[in-house]
Amino acid sequence: MPYTDMDESTLEHIRDATTSYLQLRDAKAATAGRNFRLEWVETSGVSRLHKYGQSGELIKDLGPRNDVLSGIKEKFDLGAANQRELLDRSEQAVRIATGLNVARGMGRVPTIAVKILDVLWQRQLMAYYLVIGTYAMYAYEAAAGVVFDEPTMATNDVDLLYNVDKKMKFAELVKDKTTMLEVLQEADPTFERDEEQKESAKNRDSFAVDLLRQEAFERFGDAFSISGIDGDLYPVQAKRAKHLLSAPVFEQVVVGVDGSMTLMKTIDPKTFAGFKGWMANLPDREPLKKIRDKLQSEAIHALLVEGRLQSKI
DSSP states (O other): OOEEEOOHHHHHHHHHHHHHHHHHHHHHHHHHHOOEEEEEEEETTEEEEEEEETTSOEEEEEEEOOHHHHHHHHHHHHHHHHHHHHHHHHHHHHHHHHHHHHHTTOOOBOHHHHHHHHHHHHTTOGGGEEEEGGGHHHHHHHHHTEEEOHHHHOOSEEEEEEOGGGHHHHHHHTTTOOOHHHHHHHHOTTOEEOSSSTTEEEOTTOOEEEEEEOSOOGGGOSOOOSSSOTTSOOOEEOTTHHHHHTSOEEEEEEEBTTSOEEEEEEEOHHHHHHHHHHHHTOTTSOHHHHHHHHHHHHHHHHHHHHTSSOOOO
């Protein structure tokens, strides 16, 4: 098989690093959820409890100081302090894990791919995308505790499958008129649209992000830009994309070459193995890609049979 097993100490480190990263995500989410603050304000000689928004705007005057409001303020301050402490501890744990990732040579995913996924998560856009193609293998190998060989992983682009059903919600989310291309430029300013293949963006290192979508979606016609803005990326129709979008989601923490970590969201490994097996038998598929498709399909199937990967199907 085109993979080697990780040793036990490496597996233990991956488990610890994964736990640290997920705890940090939870801590950040909890902190972000506390989107207001409570403060005592002296008004005409009376101490009143004010509720302020993140931008400093007054949301509500809760009233003059009393035992009930004092209890609310005390409980709020204690919760905020606990959240800050948890966030600080989680950030420190991830910093340590990142350093160990580098020291142990754990980095597998190109750093630019980690940055792209991070931006999509930060922008709350991962709800609209799945990583498919060869890059999904990074999630499977991390989950299975193996390392795939170079021929199995050979590629210089990441494929993002766009869920057309959520197009309208995406448009609402980018009310600031940000294009998908500009989102990618937050990860690397050198990304530009490939004018020959408008579904692709490439950076100065020729790393490509290809946007795919399901075939013939009547509501939006044959071609549309992600954001509805000229100059943005146009996802290209992909065979069996609807089948991939209907598969269970598979999420796994992966490690970048620089030791950084992110959460990769892809398709169920059983669906992936079947899809790659189908691709390997397409008559018009490039010969080298068919070989890689076959290797990937067989590898994932073997890991499923061995029980090292779990399918929800």
